[in-house]
Amino acid sequence: MREIAYDDIVEAVKNMVIHTATNLPEDALKKLREAQEKEKSPVAKKVLEQLLENADIAREEKRPLCQDTGLAVYFIKVGQDVKIKGGLLKNAVNEGTEKGYIEGYLRASTCDCFTRENLKEKIGYNLPAVIHIDLVEGDRIEIAYAAKGGGSENVSRARVLAPAQGRQGVIDFVKEVISDAGPNPCPPIIVGVGIGGTFEKAAISSKYALFREAGEPNPDPDVAEFEKELLFELNKLGIGAMGMGGTQTVLAVHIEKNPCHIASLPVSVNVQCHSSRHSHITL
Amino acid sequence: MSQVHYLTTPLSDEDVENLKAGDIVYLSGIIFTARDAAHKRLVDLIENKEELPFQLDGAVIYFVGPTPPKPGDPIGSAGPTTSYRMDSYSPTLIKHGLKGMIGKGKRNQEVKDACKKYKAVYFGATGGAGALLGKLIKEAKVIAYEELGPEAIRMLRVENFPVTVINDAYGNDLYEEGRKQYEVKD
Numbered sequence: 001m002r003e004i005a006y007d008d009i010v011e012a013v014k015n016m017v018i019h020t021a022t023n024l025p026e027d028a029l030k031k032l033r034e035a036q037e038k039e040k041s042p043v044a045k046k047v048l049e050q051l052l053e054n055a056d057i058a059r060e061e062k063r064p065l066c067q068d069t070g071l072a073v074y075f076i077k078v079g080q081d082v083k084i085k086g087g088l089l090k091n092a093v094n095e096g097t098e099k100g101y102i103e104g105y106l107r108a109s110t111c112d113c114f115t116r117e118n119l120k121e122k123i124g125y126n127l128p129a130v131i132h133i134d135l136v137e138g139d140r141i142e143i144a145y146a147a148k149g150g151g152s153e154n155v156s157r158a159r160v161l162a163p164a165q166g167r168q169g170v171i172d173f174v175k176e177v178i179s180d181a182g183p184n185p186c187p188p189i190i191v192g193v194g195i196g197g198t199f200e201k202a203a204i205s206s207k208y209a210l211f212r213e214a215g216e217p218n219p220d221p222d223v224a225e226f227e228k229e230l231l232f233e234l235n236k237l238g239i240g241a242m243g244m245g246g247t248q249t250v251l252a253v254h255i256e257k258n259p260c261h262i263a264s265l266p267v268s269v270n271v272q273c274h275s276s277r278h279s280h281i282t283l
Numbered sequence: 284m285s286q287v288h289y290l291t292t293p294l295s296d297e298d299v300e301n302l303k304a305g306d307i308v309y310l311s312g313i314i315f316t317a318r319d320a321a322h323k324r325l326v327d328l329i330e331n332k333e334e335l336p337f338q339l340d341g342a343v344i345y346f347v348g349p350t351p352p353k354p355g356d357p358i359g360s361a362g363p364t365t366s367y368r369m370d371s372y373s374p375t376l377i378k379h380g381l382k383g384m385i386g387k388g389k390r391n392q393e394v395k396d397a398c399k400k401y402k403a404v405y406f407g408a409t410g411g412a413g414a415l416l417g418k419l420i421k422e423a424k425v426i427a428y429e430e431l432g433p434e435a436i437r438m439l440r441v442e443n444f445p446v447t448v449i450n451d452a453y454g455n456d457l458y459e460e461g462r463k464q465y466e467v468k469d
């Protein structure tokens with residue numbers, strides 16, 4: 001049994017949270033640069049230029065890329081031969097999150113869903129984090145992290161289609177979601193699509209899809225082909241950067257497909273804004 | 284064709300009349316921040332005929348909830364938040380003198396109608412460019428509702444703050460027009 005100390009998890013998570021808020025990862029930057037080159041609308045091109053400049057300023061001056069420093073979302077794979085010494089994994093991740101958000105001068109954005117009271121006093125600074133844990137083989141802990149902003153979550157949707165609606169039904173639904181979203185989720189966006197599974201499996205899969213490197217295709221060639229098709233369809237919408245009209249609305253489509261019930265076809269669409277702040281560490 | 288304007292707040296009716304959807308504006312002077320909770324309080328004050336914490340006549344409100352400033356900085360990252368959450372409050376403020384709003388995302392018909400009727404504009408700033416936009420804010424001071432944290436009302440002094448006219452005082456909407464221009468119909 002390999003041992004990992006609670007405090008080491010806290011420290012690693014804290015550092016990852018601080019780093020991610022100011023450093024747009026290379027995969028997202030590359031997609032933005034490509035979009036900036038391809039964009040036909042001068043207004044949208046200018047917006048993309050601003051986003052690249054913003055990323056430079058954020059990195060060089062260690063300023064948060066966006067004032068919405070998000071809710072902290074984690075997908076954690078725990079090797080079953082690991083023992084965590086000194087406390088619970090969830091507590092360590094929450095503690096690291098809180099420290100990172102405080103020490104990084106990031107915004108506390110969690111609130112009570114009805115009173116809207118900020119929870120920084122009652123629960124903790126930007127706590128609780130959203131944590132998905134999976135038990136896997138091995139003696140390591142892999143932590144994938146995203147700082148997930150509110151604007152793009154607000155336009156995300158799930159629906160259970162009738163099986164007869166099939167592939168075309170999925171295309172129509174995803175198009176409807178992105179079209180209705182328009183400028184609101186801060187395009188150019190990355191679109192995570194969870195297809196199949198149960199209602200909640202589809203939703204979690206659509207979030208998990210966003211944790212892939214931007215533009216990395218699904219390993220299944222048929223699904224990868226569907227990703228390309230959806231990307232092409234969505235970019236016909238003309239929404240453009242920040243919704244001001246343009247050819248580059250969607251940077252990538254990531255699909256996660258799961259087997260489902262004979263009676264259902266669940267589909268979930270989770271949207272990621274252009275500020276795709278993701279990191280992962282292995283302990 | 285889109286034009287570039289350099290304007291200093293407060294804005295006059297004439298300033299607003301010169302702006303068309305798609306124009307780029309570099310704003311300088313004092314602007315005020317407010318999000319949902321602060322808007323609700325401002326509208327309550329107007330309804331109760333009480334005094335507002337700032338002069339609404341000619342004012343520009345920026346929908347933003349900044350990150351905390353680092354030591355020595357006036358403000359942290361400060362890009363726009365999604366504007367529709369202010370839609371139910373904005374028409375009342377426009378009726379009482381508000382001339383400009385800065386945010387991101389679509390507004391409803393009531394807001395667009397109020398912009399037309401009372402001469403006001405809705406500007407879009409680049410969402411997710413918080414580091415860049417925060418640097419153009421030279422001074423920031425909380426002037427009301429400190430207990431609201433990021434949602435408190437702040438007075439900001441900005442220099443050449445870049446925004447784009449989304450809804451002008453003539454009923455035009457850049458989101459609709461821009462999209463129409465680049466949409467590919469099957």
